[in-house]
Amino acid sequence: MREEEGVLPLPSLMEAWRPPAGGKRTLRGAYVRIKPGGSGGGAGRPMSMGQAEARAKLERIVRKAPEVMVKVSGKQYGAHHVAEHFGYVARHGKLAVRSSEGEVITEPGRLKAIAQDWAMLDEAMNEHGRERPTSLSLVLSMPGGSTDAETLHDAAQAFARILFEGSHGYMLALHTDTDHPHVHLTVATEGADGRRFNPRKADLHHMRETFAHELRARGVAAEATPRRARGHVQKRVRSPALHLDARLGAEGRRLNLEQLNELRAQSFVRGADQERRAEDVMALARQKQIRGAYAEAAVALAGTGKPDDHALSNDIAGFLADMPPAVSRRLARAREILQAARRPQDRTRPAQDGSAGTDERQPQGRDRER
Template identity: 40%
Template structure:
C-alpha cells in the first residue's frame, strides 16, 4: 500500500535529520522508539515536530556546535585533567561550576575539586598518567551574537540532563572570542554502577540536539543538523543570496548527477526533492509553502569546489 503524504514527509525527514549513521540513537525527549525504523513518527514525537525541524533548517537557523577536544593526551590521567581545569579557569581567574552547583572560585578550590576527582573513582585512584581517557573535554558553542548568559544557562541544563547523577563534571563560560562557548570537563568513570563514558559520533549528534533544544527552551533559536543536510562541506561554497521572492525550477537532478558532488550529498538532494514533493501533495497551505521554502533553500547550494593545493 502506498504511503500517504504524512508518511512520505516523515520518511524523508527521517533520512535528512536522523540518518542511518545514528544507529538508532535519538535525543532523549524523542526516544519513544529505540529503533528509528520502527516508527518515524514516534522518533520525531509528532508531525508538528517534523515541520518545526524542516522550518528551522530551511530558514538557516543558527547551528549549535558541540565537540570533544582531541589534543594529544587530553584527559589521560590527573596531570592532564589538572592542566585542563587550569586552562578553562584561566589559572583560577574564571569561576567553574560543578555538577552539584558548587562554585570553584580560585586555584585552591579547583585543586580540592581535582583531589576529589582523583579519589572518587571506585577502586584505585585515577593515575597521574593514563593510557585511556579519564575525562572528556567538551565545548558547547553558538554563533556570534548569541547572548553569552543564555549559552551558559542552556549548557548547564544540558549537562545536568545528560550527565547529572551519572558522571562528575564542571564547566565555565568563555567570551574571549566572538562565539560564546562553554568548556566542560566530564569524568569518564560513572559515579555509581554504569558504563564509562565513551562517546561516538552518534552520541555527539544527540548532544547537539539536546543542547539546541535547551537553547530553544529559553528563547534562543537554535538548530542541530548535519553539514550534508544543509548542503555544506568544508569545500562547499554557498550563494549569499536566496533570491527572495523569486521562484526558479529546482535543480535537484542536475546537482544530484554532478560528478563534483559527493555521493552522500547527492542522496541528500534526492531526499530534499522527495520531501518537497510530499509537502506539495499536502492539503494544507502551510505545507505547500514549506515546499517553496525547500526549493529556495536547495537553490542556494553549489557543488563542492576542489581546494587549491
C-alpha cells in the same frame, strides 16, 4: 491539526535527517551511551516524529537556523593535568566554575582538590593499570550573535544535568572573552557506577541534539542536523590536523593539507580512466536521495494551496539551489584543473566558418562548460 496529516513525506525526510549510526558499544555495562534529551531516537535507534515536529525541523533547516557545536576539545591525564585544565577554564581564578553538585568555585585550591578526587577514583577503578584519560573536555557554543551568554550558559547547565547528573562529575565554565560566548564542560571519565564516558561520533550527534533542544526550550532557534542533511559531502578538516599543521608551521615545516589534496587531484587528472572512487559515487547518490526528499516535501507543500505552505515550499527551493555540489575536495580541484586546461584551447580554436577563433576580450554568451 488533522487537515495537515500526511502532507510531509515523513519516511524520506527521516532518512535524510538520519543521525550517524552506532555510538559507543556497551561492553558488560562498562561504557556510557548517550541518550538524547530532545528530538530523535537513542544511539542506534531510528528517528521518529510527527508532522508538526517534522515541519518545525524542516523550517529550521531550510531557513538556516544556527547549528549548535558540541566538540571534544581535549583529554586530561592525572590530577596535575586535570588541575591545570581547571586553571585554564577558570582563567586562573578570574572566572567562577560550577560543579556537578551546584558548587560555584573560585578558589584554585578547591579546584585542585576536585582534580585529585577524580584522579583517585580513576586509579581505584583502573584494574589493569592502563594509561587512560581522567577527564574529557567539551566545548559548547553557537555561531556569533545567535544567542546571549546567559541563555547559552543556562542551556549548557541543563545539558550537563540531563547527560551526567548522578553518574559523572563535571565542571562548567562560561567564557565571554572571544568573538562569541562558549562553555567549557569538563567531565570525569570514570562514573560513580563504574561506567566510562568515552563518546563516539553518534554519541556526539545526540549530544548536539540535546543541546539544541535545550536552547530551543529557551527561545533560541537552534538545530543539530548532520552535515549530509544540509547537502555537505566534503569531509570537514579535523581540528587536530589543523593544530598539527599550525604547530609544524611554527617550526618551519608544514603538514601541507592543501598540497596533499593537490597531489590527489593531479593523480586523478592524469589517470587513464578517471573513475570516481567508491566513496565519491556514494556521496553523489546520498545527496541525490536527500535532494529528492526535500523536493518531494516542496511539491507536497505547494499543493495544499495555503500561503504558509507555499512560502515554505519556496524556501525549500532556495535551500536546494544553494546546496553545494556533491564532490570531494579532490574532485573539485580536479575539475578546476581540467577546466583551466581547456580554456586556452577554447580561445584559440578556429571557428567552423573559417573566421578567427574566439577572443576572451569579446563577450561570447554562455560558457560551454555549463
